[in-house]
Amino acid sequence: MIYLDHAATTPxxxxxxDTMYEVLMxxxxxxxxxxxxxxxxxxxxxDWRKTVAGALGCEPKQLFFTSCGxxxxxxxxTAACWQNRHLGRHIVTTxxxxxxxLEACKWMEKQGYEVTYLAPDGNGDITAEQVLSAVRPxxxxxxxxxxxxxxxxxxxxxxxxxGLTAKNPKTLLHTDAVQGFLKVPFTASGLGxxxxxxxxxxxxxxxxxxxxxxGPRVRNPRPLLPGGGQEAGxxxxxxxxxxxxxxxxxxxxxxxxxxxxxxxxxHIKAYAKEKLTSIPDLQxxxxxxxxxxxxxxxxxxxxxxxxxxxSAQGICISAxxxxxxxxxxxxxxxxxxxxxxxxxxxxxxxxxxTSEADIDACAEALRRxxxxxxxxx
Ligand code: PLP
Numbered sequence: 036m037i038y039l040d041h042a043a044t045t046p047x048x049x050x051x052x053d054t055m056y057e058v059l060m061x062x063x064x065x066x067x068x069x070x071x072x073x074x075x076x077x078x079x080x081x082d083w084r085k086t087v088a089g090a091l092g093c094e095p096k097q098l099f100f101t102s103c104g105x106x107x108x109x110x111x112x113t114a115a116c117w118q119n120r121h122l123g124r125h126i127v128t129t130x131x132x133x134x135x136x137l138e139a140c141k142w143m144e145k146q147g148y149e150v151t152y153l154a155p156d157g158n159g160d161i162t163a164e165q166v167l168s169a170v171r172p173x174x175x176x177x178x179x180x181x182x183x184x185x186x187x188x189x190x191x192x193x194x195x196x197x198g199l200t201a202k203n204p205k206t207l208l209h210t211d212a213v214q215g216f217l218k219v220p221f222t223a224s225g226l227g228x229x230x231x232x233x234x235x236x237x238x239x240x241x242x243x244x245x246x247x248x249x250g251p252r253v254r255n256p257r258p259l260l261p262g263g264g265q266e267a268g269x270x271x272x273x274x275x276x277x278x279x280x281x282x283x284x285x286x287x288x289x290x291x292x293x294x295x296x297x298x299x300x301x302h303i304k305a306y307a308k309e310k311l312t313s314i315p316d317l318q319x320x321x322x323x324x325x326x327x328x329x330x331x332x333x334x335x336x337x338x339x340x341x342x343x344x345x346s347a348q349g350i351c352i353s354a355x356x357x358x359x360x361x362x363x364x365x366x367x368x369x370x371x372x373x374x375x376x377x378x379x380x381x382x383x384x385x386x387x388x389t390s391e392a393d394i395d396a397c398a399e400a401l402r403r404x405x406x407x408x409x410x411x412x
Contacts (some may be wrong), residue, residue: 039385047239079280090289104232119206122172155369163198185367230253304329341404
């Protein structure tokens with residue numbers, strides 16, 4: 036199998052699986068238990084927190100484990116709106132956020148919030164000025180992702196954070212960094228966001244675990260899950276110790292020679308760009324600078340057919356965050372591409388394991404698809 040869909044999820048290295056197995060089988064204690072097995076687990080969870088917080092460049096006490104990126108996004112949005120409930124009921128976000136943010140914003144609309152969804156330009160870019168000019172005195176929250184999951188475009192979160200201080204110092208800033216974490220180097224303080232969402236399964240960790248960074252401007256954060264008091268009383272529920280262990284192990288592995296891994300991904304992306312653009316009718320979509328995501332369109336050939344054809348040859352790619360019932364995804368739609376181009380958008384995404392041979396095979400399959408199938412759009 037040739038796996039070119041690392042933005043959807045990533046393979047789990049054996050060391051991560053082994054670490055999780057050890058926790059499940061032998062370190063199964065509840066971190067809240069008062070005997071040694073439990074006390075050991077409590078210490079372990081804090082050690083794993085240190086590892087993930089270290090990679091994010093924050094204090095361990097600022098990092099809260101969650102069940103996934105979706106949970107972190109939802110929590111950040113409700114917590115920011117709660118803190119600023121007396122400031123106003125306006126949210127600024129982009130039209131190209133992941134559904135975890137968009138649907139949470141739609142839910143806030145049902146509760147009386149007004150949401151401004153900023154459109155990207157044709158390259159998929161959003162500028163800091165565009166975001167800041169949408170901020171009003173009653174803006175409770177700005178939520179702008181760090182890296183778009185379909186185009187790989189990097190958004191100027193640090194500039195937005197700086198500008199917000201002048202525009203409305205009370206407005207809180209959330210960034211969904213699920214696709215940025217350990218792909219685009221940043222630290223929590225350098226970024227300046229009040230909330231940062233990350234997820235384990237995009238970096239070689241297991242599914243079902245993530246984390247939310249909550250910065251110092253968030254006073255008495257609204258608990259996501261009131262209950263037994265875990266995660267400093269903010270996100271109760273017995274810690275998912277094996278998942279957290281796997282997440283921390285994946286972080287540790289990725290951090291080892293991270294620069295080399297990122298350079299490798301960037302090289303693979305450049306190689307793929309060169310190979311793929313030699314195919315007639317194939318063009319790059321967006322100006323994505325993230326090293327692991329390449330969005331292209333085989334203009335005229337429906338993306339779902341391409342995905343199915345390549346899948347039959349053992350090659351996994353994605354049709355953006357998928358063509359839903361034949362319609363382009365909301366991200367592709369926001370780029371306002373010509374219909375033939377929009378209908379043919381596919382996403383290739385890479386990991387440290389991806390090789391040039393993987394790209395060669397994919398390029399060959401795409402060229403064959405172009406040469407042997409009739410365009411339908
Ligand atoms: N945000 C972005 C940008 C994503 O790409 C994803 C997953 O695809 C998520 C959020 C959701 O993360 P999770 O699958 O951990 O809920």
